[in-house]
Amino acid sequence: MVLNVAVVGGSVAGCAAALAVSRGGGAQVTVLERAAGELRSRGVGVSLHDDRYAELEAAGYVDAAMPWAELNRRIWTVRDGDSPEGRAIATHPFPFRAYGWGSLWNELRRRVPDEVDYRTGAEVAAVEPDADGVTLRFRDDGGDGGDGRTERFDAVIGADGYRSVVRNTMFPELSPDYSGYLAWRGSSPGEGPGTDARIVVFPGGHCMIYRIPGPDGEHRVNWVLYTVPPPLDGTQPDLRTPTSLPPGRLTEDLTEHLRALVAEHFPPVWAECVLSTPAEDTLVQPIYDMEVPHYATGRLLLVGDAATVARPHTGGGSVKALQDACSLEAAWRAGGGDLAEVLAAYDADRTSVGATMVALGRRLGRAQVEETPDWAAMSEPDLEAWWQRQHQGDARSSGFGGQALGRP
Ligand SMILES: Cc1cc2nc3c(=O)[nH]c(=O)nc-3n(C[C@H](O)[C@H](O)[C@H](O)COP(=O)(O)OP(=O)(O)OC[C@H]3O[C@@H](n4cnc5c(N)ncnc54)[C@H](O)[C@@H]3O)c2cc1C
Secondary structure (H helix, E strand, O other): OOEEEEEEOOOHHHHHHHHHHHHHOOEEEEEEOOOOOOOOOOOOEEEEEHHHHHHHHHOOOOOOOOOOEEEEEEEEEEOOOOOOOOEEEEEEEEEEEEEEHHHHHHHHHHHOOOOOEEEOOOOEEEEEEOOOOEEEEEOOOOOOOOOOOEEEEOEEEEOOOOOOHHHHHHOOOOOOEEEEEEEEEEEEEOOOOOOEEEEEEEOOEEEEEEEEEOOOOOEEEEEEEEEOOOOOOOOOOOOOOOOOEOOOOOOHHHHHHHHHHHHHHOOHHHHHHHHOOOHHHOEEEEEEEEOOOOOEEOOEEEOHHHOOEOOHHHOOHHHHHHHHHHHHHHHHHHHOOOHHHHHHHHHHHHHHHHHHHHHHHHHHHHHHHHOOOOHHHOOHHHHHHHHHHHOOOOOOOOOOOOOOOOOO
């Protein structure tokens, strides 16, 4: 029997999950993506740890032809008077490959087989599971103002991000927790720090700066700055309810706060990387996290940020999403059409990995944003000892950049 499977969400996790189930065999897959048209590059970077990349390449989810920029080291940097690049507190290995978000998505979208029905402009409004299948209700009103059309599936995969409607159906009592701080993100032209990523640290936060491939073969400088926002004036959405402010929706308060902070705390060269991004191209993402007790229940299962949201300091969100797909593919092949068996194996493999990454993200967020040390007073050994403490003594296996595939 051919199973009829829907994937809600067609971003990184959704494309990877569609690929996984198609490869697993015995299923007709439909991807339902809310956005109309192609998902466009958000102009931001994503970095993948070299070792995790190698595992994903071997599994056939990514390949070397995707445009990427090599990163080797990460230099922890603090302002030092007018010194152009500031003072390096410590240098760590940073074996990562940097991508533009768009190239990662394009690569995965390209790999989704033609037999998969990938629909855009298809927003799922409600998920209604029962003993025999799952009814999806779409947010299209057929002209009568109500949420109308429905479609039946044997199983539904939630790849619909941190505000997942599939997860809300599985665990209505759970919702992402606001960390209390934001990420401002943007990119600007130039090489930036080359193969050395910079992490500019300041009281109450830090900023990652690294190069990514630009759209025309050149490099751009990607930056992500984390800190607590100023008291907001009420014109923004309530940040405790999961939300994001896309480019162009940055309020004056938030723009001013970013500019003043950078002017005060950044060495001039790295300040320029941030300040040369126009406000209308800067996006703000409140940082959330959440974990689920299970990745699969009944006929529903979760992948990517729909399943667990780890704070981005882990540098492993996309890796986690792609690994979810690898694990699902393995479970699907082994299950031989027995849906209950597939879901149980997948749940057993991934739930603890998600929880580990969420815990790591909280520790790193506390140390690098909520309770920052006196960076300027730190020596290299001080920083080394502090970094090891965040990883409970074992930075290599704590999961920074993502857990090794197949190891909870
Ligand atoms: C500031 C920041 C920095 C990051 N940096 C990195 C990094 O360096 N490295 C890394 O590996 N990861 C990083 N991440 C994490 C990474 O971006 C995500 O974990 C990863 O992209 C997984 O995304 P996803 O596909 O699960 O969800 P999303 O990309 O959010 O996709 C969800 C999709 O579902 C669609 N959708 C939602 N609801 C519905 C619905 N009801 N019906 C139909 N479609 C729907 C949406 O339109 C969207 O396309 C970062 C995250 C943040 C916030």
